[in-house]
Amino acid sequence: MAEDTWLRIQERFVSVQGEGALVGVPSSFIRVSGCNLRCAWCDTPRTSWAPEGEAVELDALVRWCAAGPRHVVLTGGEPMLFAASAALSQRLRAAGHHLTIETAGTRRCPGIAADLMSISPKLGHSTPWDRARAQAKLALAERHERDRLDLAVLRELTAGFAWQLKFVVRCADAASVRADLDEIEDLLAALEIPAKHRDRVLLMPEGVDAADLEAGYRVAAPLIVERGLRLGLRLHIQLYGNRPGT
Known part of the structure; x- marks a missing residue:
C-alpha cells in the first residue's frame, strides 16, 4: 500500500468528546x-511507549465515519507525523464532517x-526522567525534553486554524x-496569545x-x-474511567 493511502490505527470508536470546547458532543x-x-x-x-495497531485504508x-456522528476526532499518538493524516482530513471535511485534530503541536x-x-x-513535568531511567531509556527522556515544544510550529497552528490549547x-x-500556571503564562507570552483568546486555553x-x-x-x-483561563473537563474519565474505547 502507498504510504498516503493508509494509517496505523490503534482504535476507533464512537463516544462523546471528553475534553475541550466541544465537550459532550457525540463524535x-x-x-x-x-x-x-x-x-x-x-x-x-x-500509541507511544508500546505502539500497536493495524494498517487501515483511508477508504x-x-x-x-460516514456511518457515525458528524463530528470526527483524529487523535493519537500524534496524527501530524503522517502524510496520510492530511489526505484523510481533506476527505472527511469534503464529506461534511466537522474535524478536530488532536496534536501536541510539535510537527x-x-x-x-x-x-x-x-x-x-507539553509542560516540563511531562518529561519522563524517572520512568526512562528505570527502563534504561534515558535517551527517550532527553529526546522528549528536546522536542516537547516547538514555538514556530505552535505559532503556525494558532495563526492558521481555529484552535484551542489544552494543558x-x-x-x-x-x-x-x-x-x-507560571510555565503556561510564559508560553502564552512567547506565542503572543491576546487576552481576548485566553478563554481558548483550557487547563485539565x-x-x-x-x-x-x-x-x-x-x-x-x-x-x-x-488567571482568567479556563478549567478543562475530562468527561470521558468521569463517565467511563481511564480505559480504551471511550
Whole structure:
C-alpha cells in the first residue's frame, strides 16, 4: 500500500468528546498509533511507549465515519507525523464532517485540514526522567525534553486554524498548580496569545480516575479563575474511567 493511502490505527470508536470546547458532543474517534514524544503520564501508551495497531485504508476510515456522528476526532499518538493524516482530513471535511485534530503541536503536516486544531503543548513535568531511567531509556527522556515544544510550529497552528490549547496540570497542591500556571503564562507570552483568546486555553487536572479529577478540580479552579483561563473537563474519565474505547 502507498504510504498516503493508509494509517496505523490503534482504535476507533464512537463516544462523546471528553475534553475541550466541544465537550459532550457525540463524535467518532480515530486514534493513530505512533508518537514522537514519551510523556511520563501518557494515557495512551499503546500509541507511544508500546505502539500497536493495524494498517487501515483511508477508504475504510471514511466509510466508517460516514456511518457515525458528524463530528470526527483524529487523535493519537500524534496524527501530524503522517502524510496520510492530511489526505484523510481533506476527505472527511469534503464529506461534511466537522474535524478536530488532536496534536501536541510539535510537527507540521503539509495539507492538513481541520475545523478545530486542538493543541496540547507539553509542560516540563511531562518529561519522563524517572520512568526512562528505570527502563534504561534515558535517551527517550532527553529526546522528549528536546522536542516537547516547538514555538514556530505552535505559532503556525494558532495563526492558521481555529484552535484551542489544552494543558495537563499537576494538582497535588496549590504550589504545583501555580508552578504549572507560571510555565503556561510564559508560553502564552512567547506565542503572543491576546487576552481576548485566553478563554481558548483550557487547563485539565492530571488524573486517572474520577476521584483524582474531582480533587484536582477543587485545587485548580480558584487559581485558574485568578488567571482568567479556563478549567478543562475530562468527561470521558468521569463517565467511563481511564480505559480504551471511550
